[in-house]
Amino acid sequence: MIGLAVSLLVGGGRRAAVRLALIVGGVAMGIVFLLGALAIGPARDRADARVTERHSPAGALPSDSRPALLWAAFQTTPTSVDGRDLEVLEVGATGPGAPAPLGAERVPAPGEVFVSPALDRLLRSDAGRVYRLRFPGRVDGTLGRAVLHDPDELVAMVGMPSAALDGATRITSWAAAGRAEADQNGGNTFNRRLVYLLVAVAVLVPIAVFVAASTRLGAAAREQRFAAMRLVGATPRQVAGGAAAEAAAAGLAGGVLGLVLALGLRTRAADVSIAGYSTFPADLSPPVWQVAAVLAATPGLAAAAALVSMRRIAVTPLGVRRRGSAGRPSAWRLIPLGLSWAELAVAVQLGDTLTEDGKLAALGVGFAGAILGIVVAGPWLVGALAGAVARVARRPGTLIAGRRLQAAPTTAFRAIGGAVLGVFAATAVLVYLPSHDHWSNGEAHVPSSVAAPVADAYVQVFRDGAPYARVHALARRLARLPGVEDVAAAADTRQGRALFAGCAEASRVLRVRVHCPARGVLADRSLGRRAGEPLTLRGARTSVGGILPTSAVSIVVPRGAVPAPPHPSVFLLATDGSLAAAQRVRAAVTASGLYGDVETAADEARFVPAPDPLRRQAELVLALMLSIAGCSLVVMMVEGVLERRRELAILAAAGTRPGSLRSAAALEILVPLGVASVASCVVGVLVTATLLRVRGIGLVIPWQALAELLAASALVGAAVLAIGLPVLGRAIGAENLRTE
Amino acid sequence: MLHVTGIRKRFGQTIALDGASLDVSPGEVVAVVGPSGSGKSTLLHCAAGILRPDGGEVAFDGRRIDALGEGDRSRLRRTSFGFVFQFGQLVPELTAAENIALPMMLGGARRRAALAEARRWLALLDRREVAGKRPGDLSGGEGQRVAVARALVHRPRLVFADEPTGSLDSLSGEHVMDILVRLAGDDGAGVVIVTHDPRVAAYAQRDVTVRDGRVVTPVAA
Numbered sequence: 023m024i025g026l027a028v029s030l031l032v033g034g035g036r037r038a039a040v041r042l043a044l045i046v047g048g049v050a051m052g053i054v055f056l057l058g059a060l061a062i063g064p065a066r067d068r069a070d071a072r073v074t075e076r077h078s079p080a081g082a083l084p085s086d087s088r089p090a091l092l093w094a095a096f097q098t099t100p101t102s103v104d105g106r107d108l109e110v111l112e113v114g115a116t117g118p119g120a121p122a123p124l125g126a127e128r129v130p131a132p133g134e135v136f137v138s139p140a141l142d143r144l145l146r147s148d149a150g151r152v153y154r155l156r157f158p159g160r161v162d163g164t165l166g167r168a169v170l171h172d173p174d175e176l177v178a179m180v181g182m183p184s185a186a187l188d189g190a191t192r193i194t195s196w197a198a199a200g201r202a203e204a205d206q207n208g209g210n211t212f213n214r215r216l217v218y219l220l221v222a223v224a225v226l227v228p229i230a231v232f233v234a235a236s237t238r239l240g241a242a243a244r245e246q247r248f249a250a251m252r253l254v255g256a257t258p259r260q261v262a263g264g265a266a267a268e269a270a271a272a273g274l275a276g277g278v279l280g281l282v283l284a285l286g287l288r289t290r291a292a293d294v295s296i297a298g299y300s301t302f303p304a305d306l307s308p309p310v311w312q313v314a315a316v317l318a319a320t321p322g323l324a325a326a327a328a329l330v331s332m333r334r335i336a337v338t339p340l341g342v343r344r345r346g347s348a349g350r351p352s353a354w355r356l357i358p359l360g361l362s363w364a365e366l367a368v369a370v371q372l373g374d375t376l377t378e379d380g381k382l383a384a385l386g387v388g389f390a391g392a393i394l395g396i397v398v399a400g401p402w403l404v405g406a407l408a409g410a411v412a413r414v415a416r417r418p419g420t421l422i423a424g425r426r427l428q429a430a431p432t433t434a435f436r437a438i439g440g441a442v443l444g445v446f447a448a449t450a451v452l453v454y455l456p457s458h459d460h461w462s463n464g465e466a467h468v469p470s471s472v473a474a475p476v477a478d479a480y481v482q483v484f485r486d487g488a489p490y491a492r493v494h495a496l497a498r499r500l501a502r503l504p505g506v507e508d509v510a511a512a513a514d515t516r517q518g519r520a521l522f523a524g525c526a527e528a529s530r531v532l533r534v535r536v537h538c539p540a541r542g543v544l545a546d547r548s549l550g551r552r553a554g555e556p557l558t559l560r561g562a563r564t565s566v567g568g569i570l571p572t573s574a575v576s577i578v579v580p581r582g583a584v585p586a587p588p589h590p591s592v593f594l595l596a597t598d599g600s601l602a603a604a605q606r607v608r609a610a611v612t613a614s615g616l617y618g619d620v621e622t623a624a625d626e627a628r629f630v631p632a633p634d635p636l637r638r639q640a641e642l643v644l645a646l647m648l649s650i651a652g653c654s655l656v657v658m659m660v661e662g663v664l665e666r667r668r669e670l671a672i673l674a675a676a677g678t679r680p681g682s683l684r685s686a687a688a689l690e691i692l693v694p695l696g697v698a699s700v701a702s703c704v705v706g707v708l709v710t711a712t713l714l715r716v717r718g719i720g721l722v723i724p725w726q727a728l729a730e731l732l733a734a735s736a737l738v739g740a741a742v743l744a745i746g747l748p749v750l751g752r753a754i755g756a757e758n759l760r761t762e
Numbered sequence: 763m764l765h766v767t768g769i770r771k772r773f774g775q776t777i778a779l780d781g782a783s784l785d786v787s788p789g790e791v792v793a794v795v796g797p798s799g800s801g802k803s804t805l806l807h808c809a810a811g812i813l814r815p816d817g818g819e820v821a822f823d824g825r826r827i828d829a830l831g832e833g834d835r836s837r838l839r840r841t842s843f844g845f846v847f848q849f850g851q852l853v854p855e856l857t858a859a860e861n862i863a864l865p866m867m868l869g870g871a872r873r874r875a876a877l878a879e880a881r882r883w884l885a886l887l888d889r890r891e892v893a894g895k896r897p898g899d900l901s902g903g904e905g906q907r908v909a910v911a912r913a914l915v916h917r918p919r920l921v922f923a924d925e926p927t928g929s930l931d932s933l934s935g936e937h938v939m940d941i942l943v944r945l946a947g948d949d950g951a952g953v954v955i956v957t958h959d960p961r962v963a964a965y966a967q968r969d970v971t972v973r974d975g976r977v978v979t980p981v982a983a
Binding site for chain 1: 847
């Protein structure tokens, strides 16, 4: 029977071949989506593991006297280039035979710089040429994947004399250093695991629906063939076995094709920006066991879908008859949803008595239960809604749509289920992340971008044991840089940042007009001081002589009012405002050997806020999922239209306007999709609110994001109609009126 | 009332009609007979304005309908014609009453009035009890009675029936034909029946035989 099924599948003429191609193509698409979704998590983990190793490689034992690589991350100024973060690694070798750094073939000699491909491209571009000022050494090599998070990362590896790398990590062998554990960012781990869990559960269901829908393509023609087989003596069991074998064979072919396509598309997919950066193609592959499991499960799933669909029909030698429906779904279907909620409520009560893993398990069960609850309750909602629509319908299209949905609410919900679950999962992620952010930011508004600098350039240096002479040398060097017009020294005091400068100088560096008082200092309004009020600054008594017209610094100390500190820690610079001047300032701070914090107005103007990676990943996967759900809807809509093409053709022949038929088809999709999406969104907010309470986090509802999500769902419905309605136009042709 | 003159229709290389003609007068019942594949159904589809012939003329009440656009032909079919097919003509999800009411609702009638008229027709057919049933719950004969009611409820001038009893046993077939011919006659509507069943053809006042896309019996009014 299996051989017969397979031979019928592949040797059934042109129509059978087209049907087979559609099924295999549909399954392959589902597999591509699934493998893509499975690859995102490991890709992120691999990239994070490399960054972890880059930042904190294990050093060699003191007793290990072999030549060592000196590896210094975080010892230079963390800074930015072209509005993006730049990471500088300083490396050196204690002698010949030292291991090569990660991502490089050899240790860069002092004065040599190796750069990541993205930084190399930037430095070579016309627009990025100005940034070469930051790398006075020779750019003489390109860094590889082993040291980079992603292809878009900006990293420079600077060769240094070993004497200049005090405190750097000594590495005699990378193997000895060991592979660092991925994801050491502790507090964020729970979030990541939770978001991955939500997304994984939410993605699997629509993919399963899509694969099952694809294997049902052309079901009517196949069922006729089964009836013919029954006529020549096949038993129901043989027919069911044949259907399962046929679906499994198509599922296997689709799985293999999907794997080939996924591998072929990997390079292109790697170029897609996930969380603001692309991915190395080599990172974008799920674990082998997951690929094997997917390939093994697909034929099984396809066969199961075929067997389930065969249970809904009775194949007799005289034809195929639909079995009676199990009755209208009742409100009892709301119980699983209520139970999942109750489980989450219990978790809220248990609160901190649960461990982190216990909380994760409780939330996972509650969330999975909510998804199951939506799947079970969905048909009831569609049925109830359809009944209401049919009762009040005034137009034929609305009446037909309402009655069709009422007659088969389970089928209708299956068609929209993927999109509805997508909305639910997306709601959970969209509500959870801002709530968590708000909570972790201490209920205070924390701007996502860095505040504008107080002057054209602001340099704060941390001596960290270095001689004061370096600080003064830096001050002199800054003053001599082309494009720097003024340098004013400041110091951090108990009153805040005090700028020791003449009024003309202060006016220039602060870019405001400063009038120096006859006596005393100028105080920023935020200090809450009044003119004439006494003030002790650096141990000297003085008074507030006036109020500053800016809050850029706390106090301006005119020359002589209070002795300036011998060693300033902050410099405010007036520059010509050029990007080149800003880069020269940064280069000077880097070259000073001091750890410094630099902000320049020219660079800040180019600042690009980094997207929240978790949110971006979740959005990407959810967009993928809505696309899959859209594909399922298209398949089901087309299949539905083709199955009843004779009824539709007769209605059209009797003079029914095509517009009425189109509106019926559109309403069958849009009404349940719209209402179920809104309901799903509401359930998502309620479940997430409970979930947040388990963690003691307050609820923040991102109304705009939720509105955009529902708009995206509506857009999916509109796209489905745009693809599916032309099929309706062909289905109502007169050729479908003929009696076969 | 209906004048079909020398129409031709091809589907790819296949010639379905090759100069077929047909006239139907008000109140007249005409049977179109002939072997399978002779072009009977294509003749009916062209005469009813479902298909546009490649050549020849189709006129209804002196108006060329083969020259009308799809929208006008749809309106004509909706208002002036009724249709009965062998199967698959009822919307399975609608109740019997709603199926009958559908043409009136399509014509702009209010739902309540359309349903009331549908129930009146079911009473006329002595099938009041099936009003709330769906087609899947009706017997074949009951379904075809409902289909006849749906074809006649908006009082068409001409009813086209394509193998209306093809899926029924002979007794049910007779009942359906009795109803179709009687009720159409009550309203003075003409009926064109495509069939290869002599018992069905016997209900007609006149037979038209189609063979190889041509009408081989004389066209007489």
